[in-house]
Amino acid sequence: MDPLKPMPVGGIDYPTTWSQFLEWFHSEEACRCFLENLRWPNGVQCPKCGAVNNAGRASRDRWVCRSCKHQTSVTTGTVFDKTRTELRVWFAGIWYITNQKHGISALGLQRVLGLGSYETAWTMLHRLRRAMVLPGRELLKGLVEVDESYVALSERNPLISKAQKYHAHKIPVAIAVEMLEPKGFGRIRIRQINGRDAEQLRPFIRENIQPGSVVHTDGSAAYRGLEHIGYGHQRTVHMGSATPAHESMPGVHRIAALLQRWLLGTHHGAIQPRQLDYYLDEFVFRFNRRASRSRGLLFYRLLEQAVNTPPVTYKAVIRGGPMHLD
Numbered sequence: 001m002d003p004l005k006p007m008p009v010g011g012i013d014y015p016t017t018w019s020q021f022l023e024w025f026h027s028e029e030a031c032r033c034f035l036e037n038l039r040w041p042n043g044v045q046c047p048k049c050g051a052v053n054n055a056g057r058a059s060r061d062r063w064v065c066r067s068c069k070h071q072t073s074v075t076t077g078t079v080f081d082k083t084r085t086e087l088r089v090w091f092a093g094i095w096y097i098t099n100q101k102h103g104i105s106a107l108g109l110q111r112v113l114g115l116g117s118y119e120t121a122w123t124m125l126h127r128l129r130r131a132m133v134l135p136g137r138e139l140l141k142g143l144v145e146v147d148e149s150y151v152a153l154s155e156r157n158p159l160i161s162k163a164q165k166y167h168a169h170k171i172p173v174a175i176a177v178e179m180l181e182p183k184g185f186g187r188i189r190i191r192q193i194n195g196r197d198a199e200q201l202r203p204f205i206r207e208n209i210q211p212g213s214v215v216h217t218d219g220s221a222a223y224r225g226l227e228h229i230g231y232g233h234q235r236t237v238h239m240g241s242a243t244p245a246h247e248s249m250p251g252v253h254r255i256a257a258l259l260q261r262w263l264l265g266t267h268h269g270a271i272q273p274r275q276l277d278y279y280l281d282e283f284v285f286r287f288n289r290r291a292s293r294s295r296g297l298l299f300y301r302l303l304e305q306a307v308n309t310p311p312v313t314y315k316a317v318i319r320g321g322p323m324h325l326d
């Protein structure tokens with residue numbers, strides 16, 4: 001590193017190229033320092049008593065609060081909490097997941113990072129997916145297409161045999177797409193649903209679309225009464241096969257096709273239904289930032305969200321189910 005160049009500051013700077021990334025994050029120390037500035041722009045905040053900028057270093061990576069003597073570190077209470085994986089590896093993982101146009105599978109991440117275990121890569125990706133949804137994110141608005149679709153998943157183990165498919169699932173999902181004037185798509189939301197009735201679709205609409213927006217749906221009874229909960233409602237009733245779905249609902253149709261291609265291409269469709277929502281979050285995260293000027297900025301945003309997302313245990317990632325490979 002050039003000693004005359006000022007150190008990059010977390011919270012202000014972000015790397016724009018891989019070579020710059022390598023230059024900035026050459027050591028654990030450099031990563032930790034960047035993360036501290038990103039998480040605590042106004043000085044270390046004690047998680048116990050809330051005191052800001054009143055802590056001293058207790059060791060290389062630990063701080064001690066001068067008010068209450070509580071010890072903490074920059075990774076405590078974040079996605080990186082208690083992981084044995086080095087920050088450098090985490091940073092590189094975030095770089096890959098945000099810089100590859102279609103993301104990366106756990107097997108791919110294990111290879112590029114040279115990780116000893118597949119499980120480490122798989123768990124890293126799942127922890128990062130938890131950081132891809134911001135709690136207070138803005139709802140979709142304007143004209144929004146909403147429809148149900150299906151994604152096809154298969155459970156198989158790519159380490160054993162490519163042909164060994166032993167389960168196939170078709171999972172219903174709800175898709176919402178902002179339709180722009182005169183053409184083009186804005187942001188999207190996708191979620192797994194248990195059925196195609198109002199009980200499933202209404203909460204999806206309420207939680208993802210701003211009241212006052214115009215919701216465009218097909219003629220399904222599940223969408224009846226949207227006017228009573230604050231939405232404009234535009235219905236396109238399919239009369240037999242006179243209007244193919246891709247013409248009357250082009251947004252949802254297009255997103256469903258892209259999603260299926262991504263699940264099959266990057267992940268070979270090998271996803272357990274109980275984990276599908278987290279993959280949907282990743283797809284939405286990438287799609288909604290597809291116009292981002294800089295991939296480095298995406299890296300920065302995900303890193304920022306990761307230090308503002310509480311930790312998730314390995315058990316919670318697995319959620320009681322058996323380990324699978326993707």
Ligand SMILES: [Zn+2]
Nearest residue numbers: 046049065068
């Ligand atoms: Zn304290």
